[in-house]
Structures are given as structure tokens and as C-alpha cells.
Amino acid sequence: MYKYLVNKNSQSLIDEKTKLQITEKLQKNRIYSDFIGFTSEKELAEIFSQTNKQITNTIVLIGDDNDFSIFIGQIGKLDSEVAIGYLPVSKSSLAKKLKIGSAQESIDALAQRKINEKTIYSISSRYFLEEIELFFSDYKKGEKLIIVTDKNLELALPKCKIRLENLNEDSFLEKTPIQLSAYLKEEIAVANKKDSILKKIKSKITTSSNENNGQKLILSLHAKSFKISAGDNLIDSLGRKYNQTLVIGKSPKNIRLISKRPDLQR
Amino acid sequence: MINLTKKGHISELVSYSGVFIGSEVTAKGSIKTEEDVFIDGKYTGSLETLGAVELGKNSNFSGLIKARSVVVEGISKSDIEAEDSIHIEGCAQISGSVNSKNINIDSGAIVKIKASTK
Numbered sequence: 001m002y003k004y005l006v007n008k009n010s011q012s013l014i015d016e017k018t019k020l021q022i023t024e025k026l027q028k029n030r031i032y033s034d035f036i037g038f039t040s041e042k043e044l045a046e047i048f049s050q051t052n053k054q055i056t057n058t059i060v061l062i063g064d065d066n067d068f069s070i071f072i073g074q075i076g077k078l079d080s081e082v083a084i085g086y087l088p089v090s091k092s093s094l095a096k097k098l099k100i101g102s103a104q105e106s107i108d109a110l111a112q113r114k115i116n117e118k119t120i121y122s123i124s125s126r127y128f129l130e131e132i133e134l135f136f137s138d139y140k141k142g143e144k145l146i147i148v149t150d151k152n153l154e155l156a157l158p159k160c161k162i163r164l165e166n167l168n169e170d171s172f173l174e175k176t177p178i179q180l181s182a183y184l185k186e187e188i189a190v191a192n193k194k195d196s197i198l199k200k201i202k203s204k205i206t207t208s209s210n211e212n213n214g215q216k217l218i219l220s221l222h223a224k225s226f227k228i229s230a231g232d233n234l235i236d237s238l239g240r241k242y243n244q245t246l247v248i249g250k251s252p253k254n255i256r257l258i259s260k261r262p263d264l265q266r
Numbered sequence: 267m268i269n270l271t272k273k274g275h276i277s278e279l280v281s282y283s284g285v286f287i288g289s290e291v292t293a294k295g296s297i298k299t300e301e302d303v304f305i306d307g308k309y310t311g312s313l314e315t316l317g318a319v320e321l322g323k324n325s326n327f328s329g330l331i332k333a334r335s336v337v338v339e340g341i342s343k344s345d346i347e348a349e350d351s352i353h354i355e356g357c358a359q360i361s362g363s364v365n366s367k368n369i370n371i372d373s374g375a376i377v378k379i380k381a382s383t384k
Binding site (some may be wrong): 152154 | 311
């Protein structure tokens with residue numbers, strides 16, 4: 001049994017006509033399902049807690065990448081035996097990685113149910129799959145942010161924007177699964193192929209390294225886990241609030257994500 | 267400013283996974299990694315890597331460095347051991363001990379070290 005979840009507050013909300021089209025396409029593949037709406041993380045968490053794995057073996061998010069991030073945020077509440085699907089209704093970088101370029105490809109992938117096991121990371125009581133950005137609502141000069149890694153490396157830096165990335169997909173970086181980048185100001189970054197490697201690094205993690213505008217590159221660091229003491233509440237790009245002290249690390253649970261290709265590495 | 271043209275500089279060696287600590291950061295503790303490391307901030311502690319290390323112009327490093335190669339442009343009060351080479355730039359201020367196959371000290375560097383070659 002499949003359950004389809006739709007964020008009613010999504011900017012990419014599907015209409016009834018699209019829903020009908022999806023249902024028809026699913027039924028052609030002999031997939032029968034419920035459509036369930038949610039309006040908040042709390043509701044989503046309740047849906048996950050109430051999901052009985054004996055009845056539901058697959059939960060699919062219909063929406064955009066922001067909706068999927070909210071969905072993954074509460075995934076720890078879901079039984080890890082339940083597979084997760086994604087049906088993108090707008091341009092999606094995640095869908096591209098899962099090789100599901102269109103809604104039709106996504107439905108085909110859901111019907112074939114090829115599963116990838118993915119590591120997720122917890123950030124306080126939430127989770128993320130690929131990356132998460134955190135920032136302060138206001139910046140006061142002189143205030144510090146303390147970051148401690150699992151190897152007891154302690155760093156003090158000015159309050160800034162932080163990006164956490166799950167690097168597990170890159171086998172070269174298995175030993176350093178989370179990259180933490182911090183920068184004072186983000187601008188549009190486009191790395192030129194002819195740039196030196198250092199310039200590419202700078203353009204990847206920030207363009208605030210541009211010495212003309214006085215901004216400086218701050219930090220790029222890898223670790224298995226981080227503790228961040230912020231002194232103030234942090235928020236992410238979806239407007240979700242975080243505590244002043246955050247612990248970021250690998251979740252004990254993996255997720256089972258449906259993609260066009262099965263996980264060949266396992 | 268990092269010299270991007272000199273052979274052996276981290277700019278040529280560092281990958282996207284390199285550890286990069288900028289001038290605004292104060293750090294203490296230990297780093298043990300297989301990656302290249304660039305430090306331009308204040309660091310107290312030990313740093314051990316299979317890769318290259320570059321201490322930038324704004325760096326102030328106190329402690330111990332073990333690496334494949336080390337380039338110093340800032341202030342270093344440390345014992346440095348490098349498998350391949352240690353390059354002390356003209357703008358560097360360095361004290362402590364250095365040990366490597368090749369040690370290169372540019373003119374202008376303020377140096378108070380005990381140097382030995384492997």
C-alpha cells in the first residue's frame with residue numbers, strides 16, 4: 001500500500017486535475033494509494049508515527065525539493081522498513097540525482113520499486129539527506145559561534161551562515177562524511193573551468209572570499225559530527241528554527257529511497 | 267596572498283575536500299586528516315595530515331605539524347616535520363624546529379629555528 005503526502009502549504013501545490021492524472025498513471029501501473037495532506041511538521045510527524053508498516057510499505061512525497069526537505073526532516077519518526085518515494089512537480093535537483101526527470105519517470109520508478117539505502121544526518125531533532133543551510137536572523141558584530149568536532153577540535157568564528165553537506169555519496173570522502181562550510185555572505189558563485197583548484201574551492205563554498213568586497217573565506221571542515229553553540233536561535237532556508245546548541249551527526253537509521261536505479265554499491 | 271604558481275603549493279594539491287580555516291577563525295585542538303589543509307587563522311594544537319599544509323599570511327600557528335609538505339607565509343611557533351619539503355616564504359615569521367628532506371627559506375623571512383634534513 002502506498003501513501004502519497006502533499007504539503008498543503010507548498011508553493012508547488014498540485015491541483016485536483018494533476019492529482020487525477022497522477023492517480024490514473026499510478027493505476028495503470030497497478031499502484032493504489034491514499035492522498036494525505038499535511039500543513040505542518042507536527043502533522044507530518046503524527047502521520048509518520050501512525051503509519052503501520054504492515055499496511056503501508058511506501059510513502060511518497062508529491063511536491064518540490066523544499067517539501068521533500070520538510071518530509072525528510074521528520075523521517076526519523078517513520079519505521080525504517082518503509083520505503084520512501086519522491087514525485088517532483090517542479091524542477092528538482094534531487095529528482096535529477098535520483099534519475100527521475102519527470103513525474104512519469106518517477107511513477108515508473110515507484111512501480112519498479114528499486115531501492116537505494118541512504119545515510120541521513122540528524123540535526124537536533126530533525127534530519128537532512130543532502131544539505132542544510134543555517135543562519136542567524138540578525139548579525140551583531142563581535143558575537144562568536146563555537147564549533148566543536150568529534151575530534152575535539154574547537155573553533156571560534158564570527159556569526160555567519162553555515163552549510164552542512166552530506167558527502168557520503170562520494171566514496172572518496174567516506175571518512176569525512178559531513179562538510180561544514182561557513183561564510184559571512186553568500187553571493188552567486190560560478191566556478192570557471194580554467195580557475196585554479198583553490199579558486200574553485202572558494203567559489204564552491206563561498207564567493208565572500210572575493211577580496212574586493214572585504215569579505216573573507218572563513219571555514220571548510222570535515223568531521224563525523226559537530227556541535228555548534230550559536231548563542232542565538234538559528235533558522236534554515238525553510239524558516240525552521242533550531243536551538244542555540246546543535247548536535248549534528250549520523251542518524252542510526254538509514255532511509256530506503258526509491259530511485260530509477262537500485263543501489264549498486266551495496 | 268597565496269602564490270598560485272609555485273610548485274608544491276597547496277593550491278595545486280588541495281582537492282575540494284581540503285580543510286580550509288580562514289583568517290576570521292580561532293581554533294584549538296587537533297586535526298588528523300588525509301586531506302590538504304590551509305590555515306589562515308589562529309590555531310593552537312597539533313595538525314597531522316598525509317597531504318600538504320599551507321599557513322597563510324594571516325595565520326598564527328602554535329603547536330606541531332606533521333605533513334607531506336608545508337608552506338609557511340604567516341607566523342608559526344611550532345615544530346614542523348614534513349616528508350617532502352618545507353618552504354618558508356619571505357613574509358613568514360617562524361620559530362621552533364623544522365625537519366624535512368628539503369628546506370627552503372626565502373630572503374626576508376624572520377627565522378629562529380633548529381633545522382635538520384632527513
